[in-house]
Amino acid sequence: MNKGSELRDLLLQRKKEGSKSLALLIDPEKMDQQTSFDELIQSSSDFAIDFFFVGGSLVNRDKLTACLQRIKRLAAGSVPIILFPGSAMQLSEEADGILFLSLISGRNPELLIGQHVLAAPSLAKSALEIIPTGYMLVNGGNATSVEYISQTIPIPHDKPDLAVATALAGKYLGLSVFYLDAGSGAELPVSSEMIHAVNRHTGYPLIVGGGINSLARAKQAWKAGADVLVIGNGAEKNPSLIAEVLHYAKCYNASLNVN
Ligand SMILES: CC(C)=CCC/C(C)=C/CC/C(C)=C/CC/C(C)=C/COP(=O)(O)OP(=O)(O)O
Ligand SMILES: O=P(O)(O)OC[C@@H](O)CO
Ligand SMILES: [Mg+2]
Incomplete structure (x- = not known):
């Protein structure tokens, strides 16, 4: 089946232009606890957010479908929805695409290739666009759900060289999108030096998340140098953060004068 490559092409195009994108991370397990859930989705789409990422460390399929x-x-279908699966x-x-994450910062074979083998037959039959992504967990000062669930050791916060070596290994294996994640609710986001x-070393679209709360x-x-920022907890706690960050990104992108 030809799944197309619109989302990946969009990421590449935006990187080439130097424009900045924002993704709201939606955790299906939390949607019923958030009183302003509907308003957050609606206002994010009204302000033309770039992507919705949907997933979590602990999510069941029924909740996921209902959430999507x-x-x-x-x-109303105006924002691409991308699965960010645990x-x-x-x-x-129900989604448009999936980050086909391989947790290359870890040494847990289940998250490097195991879950992928289980998912592949269904993905082959689906219309989802598959976005092969080198996923790197970085220490953000506190223990996070992903660290615990994945049973892996994150890259030390102050070792950009280790992140570069990991990303390059992923690049040489054919991965062409990278995600540096300090983990949901991280105290310290990924450092500027590491980003x-x-x-600089991969030149591919770079997604960054974890602890971006202002x-x-x-x-x-x-x-x-991040291309796509992911905000989850920050928006759950302060729903106006998305509008504020999007306003900045739209002004910045407009100043690039791309045609
Ligand atoms: C490719 C397929 C089918 C699966 C990939 C499986 C892999 C490699 C997963 C990586 C490890 C993992 C558990 C990732 C989850 C990432 C995610 C969606 C985190 C969102 O945050 P939460 O961990 O739910 O944070 P909270 O504790 O704030 O809810
Ligand atoms: O919830 P926050 O801290 O914004 O993190 C988002 C995401 O990168 C976690 O995987
Ligand atoms: Mg979660």
């Missing part, structure tokens, strides 16, 4: 349907109804159980035809170094942190990560 609710997002589609609220955003396991092969988090697949759904800059990984970006405009200042978002600006810093974009300035260092």
Whole structure:
């Protein structure tokens, strides 16, 4: 089946232009606990957010499907929805694409290739665009769900060289999108030095997330070379953060004067 490559092409095009993108991370397990969930989805789509990422460390398939349907109804299909799966159980035809994550910072074979083998037959039959992604977990000062669930050791916060070596190994294996994640709710986001170094050595679209809970942190990560920022906890705690960060990104992108 020809799945197309619109999302990956969009990421490449935006990188070439130097424009900045934002993704809201939606955790299906938390949607019923958030009183302003619907407003957050609606306002994010009204302000033309670039992507919705949907997933979590602990998500069941029924919740995932219900969540995707609710997002589609609220955003009326105007924002691409990309699965950000914690396991092969988090697949759904309701999304547009999937980050086919390999946890290359870890040494857990299940998350390097195991879950991928389980998911591949269903993905082959689906229309989801598959985005092969080198996923790197970075120490953000506190223990995070991904660290615990994956049973892997994150890359030390102050070792950009280790992140570069890991990303290069992923690049030589054929991965062409990278994700540096300090983990959901990280105290310290990924450092500017690490973002800059990984970006310089791979040259591929770079997604950065974990602990981005203020405009200042978002600006810093974009300035260092991130292409797509992911915000989850920050938006759950302060729903106006997305509008504020998006406003900055739209002004910045407009100043690039790309045609
Ligand atoms: C490719 C397929 C089918 C599966 C990939 C499986 C891999 C490699 C997963 C990596 C490890 C993992 C558990 C990732 C989860 C990433 C994620 C969606 C994190 C979102 O944050 P939470 O960990 O739910 O944070 P909270 O504790 O704040 O809810
Ligand atoms: O929830 P936050 O800290 O924004 O992290 C988002 C995401 O990168 C976690 O995988
Ligand atoms: Mg979660």
